[in-house]
Amino acid sequence: MNPQVELNLALILFVPWFSILSWLYWAYPRQPRPPARSLFDAGALLLATLAAGWGMHWSMYNADPSAGAIWKQVLATSVAYGLFLGLMTAAFLLRLRLLRGWRASATAG
Template structure:
């Protein structure tokens, strides 16, 4: 296998699922949709992708080499997915509180 593909396999395999989760985060709730919300959602998706990419590489480089070749992919996938979900969950909670506060103020 190509070394670059092997190094990035976890992210390649999760791109469809990350795309679905990202689209759901972006699309709901539908309102309010303003420049601040668009900037927040965009920054969140970029940060989640960067965190997943970093976690995938960290997992590949820190997996126990004696556990077998597949362990690198398992660890990289688990860390990348966990970090992506952690960023998305934190942003979802922050956005919910932000929007709720704006609704209460209006």
């Protein structure tokens, strides 16, 4: 297998799933959508993707080589997926709190 593909295989395999989760995060809830929310959402998605890529590479370089070649891919996939979901969950919960503030400021002004 091409070494570059092997190094990025976990991320390549998860691109469709990450894309679906990213679209759902971006699209819902539909309102309110002030410019600050779009900026927050874009930053959260970028951070989650970068963290997943970093975690995948870290796992590939730190997996125990005596466990077998497949273990690197299993560990890389697990770490990348966990980081992506963890950061998206944190961003979602933080966004809920921020949306309450944006709704309150929109009704007051």
